[in-house]
Amino acid sequence: QRELLQQLKGKEDVTLDGKKIRLYANIGSVGDVARVLANDAGGIGLFRSEFLYLEKDTFPTEEEQFQAYRTVAETMAGKKVIIRTLDIGADKQADYFHLAHEENPAMGYRAIRICLDQPEIFKTQLRALLRASAFGNIGIMFPMIISVKEVQQAKQYVAEIKAELDEKGIPYGDVELGVMIETPAAVIISEQLAKEVDFFSIGTNDLTQYTLAIDRQNAKLDNIYDSHHPAVLEMIRMTVENGHKGGCWVGICGELGADITLTETFLKMGVDELSVTPGSVLPIREIIRNTSVK
Ligand code: PEP
């Protein structure tokens, strides 16, 4: 079995009827890139940038972030590297953020909400990301989006930093922008969101949590935390349809994207990208190459 999978290295991620799929990998630190390459993923679909913040006892500087993003972009040598902006709060806490105790942290002050509320933190990260984009094929995506306004504000900061870099003559690359679809609100307004960005990446871990109103951290509810729930699958289908209407490509970067019992379903829904843990890349390549999307 392992031998057979090894033979899939270097092969294209294309369905029997010729649709090319982006089969990418998820990483949580620079050190994970080796596993991405070892498993021959076509790119990185989710780089959880939080690690840069969580492993330290103060804010990572622009330079530290730049070096990390640049290293990943360069190591991937032109393959797509999608970096998610800071998704801190709720289950991911760092003392120096001085986040107040909350009754409902999953529904609280977190992710893009913090970034838009404390733009200096956000702008430092965006500057590091844009500078690193000159060294590879970087995409930027925003987590926990619930409104068009948030996306427009985030894009405004990106434009501001680009203008600043232009003025200083600092280069940056062509960066695709995307939003994570991980709230029911984002799904419902996905047709409008699609007009604002280049791609969607569905975060099924949070989308399941918020669709079913089940805390993803509550072990007592593990037996009913069900990403196969028809409501979750319908949310995914809607997102793909609306994303395509608005000209976006649509991927899945939550754990469900690696569920091989659903790969065919996702491909038939029109999903363009699956971003999975590196060890799942080759098993999913095998399925993609034996499936027709029609
Ligand atoms: C998700 O919510 O599915 C996701 C990919 O983000 P995280 O698991 O980091 O919240």
Ligand code: MG
């Ligand atoms: Mg999430």
